[in-house]
Amino acid sequence: MAGKVVLVTGGANGVGAAFARLAAAEGATEVVIADVLTDDATALAEELGRTGARGVAAHLDVTDDAAWARVVAQVLGRHGRIDVIVNNAGISGAIPGDLYDQDRWDQLIAVNCTGVFLGIKHGVRAMGRGSSIVNISSIAGLVGHAGLHLGYNASKGAVRLMTKGAAARHGVDGIRINSVHPGLLPPMVSSETTQEPGKRSGILEQVPLRRQGELLEVARAILFLASDESSYVTGAELVVDGGYTCV
């Protein structure tokens, strides 16, 4: 990451925060932590600053086209380019109640799908040759799960194929675009039903490695795709699920 300008959405918590810390430790010039939770993003930026790295908190609702334009323009004003974008912000489909609730469908599509679309749209305009976009999908973008809102599967499946379409389009520009598909991790801020210990242990029995993934394990996979180490990898899906989808 040395010398790279990095932006991670949903960077204030969970996977995004783990990647922000890793990118900073690996020498990124600047890590922009773009999130709706501005206080959390600011706290993480300060934490990175104490380690000698440069973290910048940016308020960004990934569903907001104008907000994307503003945040990207701010980064371009400081550096003239963005080298890495991780489209990681997401909300969970593990909710109690009506799994056909249409408001939740609209929210899931807006954040998890349109948010990634806008990240690619604004990202490629700010990126040059040798840049990398990493889109965070899920095992729910590959296989079904009875207990999740279908909007989660739909949005994460869309991320998988949007990634391949964008990779096909922007290879000629020297921009690589890949997706990461985590399995069961510590629960998302917005997860409800998968927080329940009974539900979690039931899912874990189906994981060949018999444990949940650690945030850092996903962050390392993102780091590979974000870095020049993966210079001939584009349009690929990297599954980080302890084997959940191989059985």
Ligand code: NAD
């Ligand atoms: P998390 O809830 O810990 O963090 C998500 C972050 O996204 C939060 O900081 C939240 O404020 C932010 N966010 C939500 N809506 C936003 C918006 N509209 N604009 C900007 N930021 C927004 O979740 P996590 O576990 O770190 O998940 C990160 C990604 O990994 C998500 O895309 C998620 O779907 C995916 N994922 C998570 C798991 C899991 O088990 N935790 C499994 C597979 C995939």
